[in-house]
Amino acid sequence: MSREHEEPQTRHRKNFLLGTVLVTIGVLFLAEKMRVSDLADYWYIMPALMGCFGLIEMLSSRQPQNIANGCCTVILAFWVYASVENLWGWTFATSWPVVLIAVGIKSIVAGLLSTRQ
Numbered sequence: 001m002s003r004e005h006e007e008p009q010t011r012h013r014k015n016f017l018l019g020t021v022l023v024t025i026g027v028l029f030l031a032e033k034m035r036v037s038d039l040a041d042y043w044y045i046m047p048a049l050m051g052c053f054g055l056i057e058m059l060s061s062r063q064p065q066n067i068a069n070g071c072c073t074v075i076l077a078f079w080v081y082a083s084v085e086n087l088w089g090w091t092f093a094t095s096w097p098v099v100l101i102a103v104g105i106k107s108i109v110a111g112l113l114s115t116r117q
Helices: 008-035 046-060 064-085 097-116
Strands: none
Touching: 008 046, 008 064, 046 064
16 A cells, blocks of 8 residues: 555654654764763663564554564564674674564565455
């Protein structure tokens, strides 16, 4: 479904969410440049934010593609967290195939959900 065919409420919600994310990221970068805080402190929060946004997208949408995108975002958030925390010896360099798996799962979920409608 193209952007022109989205429900206005869904489009407004996505615009609000995107704007909030951009403002938050901008404030964090500005705070670092002004030496008020260190962005390294916020790196550990990023997977949680990604996971929350993925869950919101999965639960607030009725479109198969959006649900699949949310699922992919949650998986990627888990991957970022596991890589940052070095769980199971994962690093970004050693566990990058998880990104391929997440995109594949996104495609499968979108395909399965779209056949139901």
